[in-house]
Amino acid sequence: MNNNYYLEDNSKIAVIGGGPSGTLFSIFASKMARMVDKKVDITIFEPKDFTQYGPNGCNKCGGVISELLVQVLAVEGINLPPNVVQRGINSYVLHTVKGDVEIVTPAMEKKIATVYRGGGPKDLKEKDLDSFDDFLLKYAVKEGAVHVPLKIEEIRQNDKMVLASHGKAVLEADLVVGAFGVNSTTHKLFENLNMCYQRPATTSAFITELELGTEMVSHYFGSSIHFFLLPVPKNIKFAALIPKGKYVTLCILGKNIDKNTVKAFLDSPVTQSVLPEQIAIDKFCKCYPKLSVSCAKKAFDNRMVIIGDAGSTRLFKDGLGASYIMGKAAAMTAIFHGVSKKDFARHYLPVYRKTNIDNLYGRYLYLITDIYKNVTLLTEGMVEVVSKEQKRSEDTRRLSSILWDTFTGNETYKNIALRAFSMPMHIELGLSFIKALGRRLT
Ligand SMILES: Cc1cc2nc3c(=O)[nH]c(=O)nc-3n(C[C@H](O)[C@H](O)[C@H](O)COP(=O)(O)OP(=O)(O)OC[C@H]3O[C@@H](n4cnc5c(N)ncnc54)[C@H](O)[C@@H]3O)c2cc1C
Structure with missing residues (x-):
């Protein structure tokens, strides 16, 4: 013994x-x-x-691998083969009720990977991907x-x-x-x-694989993850559309996510403006996993x-x-x-x-994000600042880099929270809020 x-x-x-x-x-x-x-x-x-198709062979997730993880795995000698990586991602497009804005990867390289956790969606016909x-x-x-x-x-x-x-x-x-x-x-x-x-x-989530075809996926989604911060439905924390080959993975996180929440999200004008066609969700592979x-x-x-x-x-x-x-x-x-x-x-x-x-710092950051999501004046100011930043040099894109790191998982929440104390960023945001308020009053 x-x-x-x-x-x-x-x-x-x-x-x-x-x-x-x-x-x-x-x-x-x-x-x-x-x-x-x-x-x-x-x-x-x-x-x-x-290797099995559908939920039975899958560990149900958005399948986004952060830049940091791609790098550390490579350093450990674990290189993801091309058949596993469904698409390299080089930007996030943030969709809000006050407009959309694209945030490009700071290094202009496609280091984020999207993958499938199982053999692929249940209706996949040809075997051209690995889990x-x-x-x-x-x-x-x-x-x-x-x-x-x-x-x-x-x-x-x-x-x-x-x-x-x-x-x-x-x-x-x-x-x-x-x-x-x-x-x-x-x-x-x-x-x-x-x-x-x-x-x-745990909290609840919804995932579905929308089969749109390779061309349509490339045309409408490119190499971007589309991230939705919408005030309604209220129980959605956030949602994302993630391109993978001829599919786009729709991921919704929040409280008590059910069929009605999914429908309300798909019917929202912001979502409709992003999707190429009316989505008949019933025919696609889907699941409602739990999230820790x-x-x-x-x-x-x-x-x-x-x-x-x-x-x-x-x-x-x-x-x-x-x-x-x-x-x-x-x-x-x-x-x-x-x-x-x-x-x-x-x-x-x-x-x-x-x-x-x-994660305590993370909770604080998501609390702030929720406020920005729910108060449209703040949403408008945020979208304006990020749009301006994207035209400037990388070192002055403070809010963009905070959002990028929050979405991607590249940085610890603590480091992001510390960067959020930037005075120039708050001055710029403050001016944008005043402008947005002015637009409303006139
Ligand atoms: C909606 C959603 C989206 C997500 N998106 C992302 C993302 O884009 N990027 C990211 O990095 N993370 C994402 N995650 C989180 C990610 O899925 C998990 O963090 C990750 O899967 C955790 O891995 P794990 O091995 O701990 O657990 P799991 O992946 O859940 O694996 C557990 C395994 O244990 C097996 N098992 C369970 N019980 C037994 C038993 N009794 N005997 C033998 N085997 C057993 C199961 O079959 C399963 O294969 C997402 C999660 C959700 C819910």
């Missing part, structure tokens, strides 16, 4: 969930184990086949992990952790990594253990650590980037330090906390 909580040769790691956090953990744990000449057995339990999650899962297997296509249905806590599926024990593990996201009932398995885990709070908006309580214990959405992620953006950060931090702790509660508290918790603290 290994009671001292160190992984030794032939120690077994069970990863529950083969989404990005589970696979990235496995990739780093394999690489790091080799660095210290340790042989650990990593098993990823993942029942989904990510991001399948790519990472295969990468993890290439690095030495074993993929077992089973759903874990039971965890028994003995000296080691025993995982079971279909009533049978399938693995006795020295470490269990919970990478099960927020879109299953697996959190209950962990909530029933002694660790007192409590899953993060807080962090889990008690995300680790002896021989257990929770990562990715099931633990802590970035608020409203770059969940894939957070999966990378949490997966790597958990792998470093397990391989270089140990798998006791103390080890995770010392080496994993600081990274976990940093994300949670940063």
Whole structure:
């Protein structure tokens, strides 16, 4: 029996969930184990086949990979193949009730990538794309992990952790990594253990893949993500149209998003002005996934650590980037330090906390964004300032760069919030509000 909580040769790691956090953990744990000449057995339990079309093979997300993540993955030697990247993005177009404005990438390079998390929309006929999650899962297997296509249905806590599926024990593990996201009932398995885990709070979302054809997508959407900040429907936080090959992914985030909210969004004059045709939503592949908006309580214990959405992620953006950060931090702790509660508290918790603290700045920024979204005078001023900035040199585009970093996930919320104290930007905004007010009064 290994009671001292160190992984030794032939120690077994069970990863529950083969989404990005589970696979990235496995990739780093394999690489790091080799660095210290340790042989650990990593098993990823993942029942989904990510090559399958439609919601069954998909981990349901907008599929935007931030510039930062594209870069760090490349530095780690994980280069996204062309079949995985559906489109490079070089600008965001912000749509509001007071006009539209395009914000181009500060470096004028297409570094943001859009991907599919599964085999593609359910009505896809030809197989010309590969899934991001399948790519990472295969990468993890290439690095030495074993993929077992089973759903874990039971965890028994003995000296080691025993995982079971279909009533049978399938693995006795020295470490269990919970990478099960927020879109299953697996959190209950962990909530029933002694660790007192409590899953993060979630909000609702809607995703659909609009098949418009490659030409129409290029013509109407180009290489831009179209971002909507609209005061109605009130329960929508924001929405985005993301071009991918011959499809455009529509993503809506907010509270209690349902069919009526989606219809109200599609019927709004601003949305209508962007879409090339009347959309009959019923015929397209769609889903209503949950989105994590807080962090889990008690995300680790002896021989257990929770990562990715099931633990802590970035608020409203770059969940894939957070999966990378949490997966790597958990792998470093397990391989270089140990798998006791103390080890995770010392080496994993600081990274976990940093994300949670940063999300507090994020909440503040989204509160301000909500005010700008709902008060049309402010919306008008904001659109005017960004339009002017886009004609100026890069170093004076203060508001544009704040919006760019907020949308893309390139920067920490803390750094964005600090930049928002810029006096010249507030003077320019103030003058624009006065002008907008003047226009109303005359
Ligand atoms: C509407 C929406 C849009 C989003 N858009 C973006 C975006 O554009 N960019 C971005 O960076 N992030 C985005 N995100 C966030 C992103 O999807 C998540 O942060 C990311 O998927 C988290 O990865 P994960 O591996 O932790 O969880 P998941 O991707 O949810 O993976 C969990 C895996 O665990 C498996 N699993 C669950 N239970 C078990 C079990 N008992 N046994 C075995 N396997 C199990 C599931 O099958 C699944 O494959 C979006 C999220 C939503 C909801």
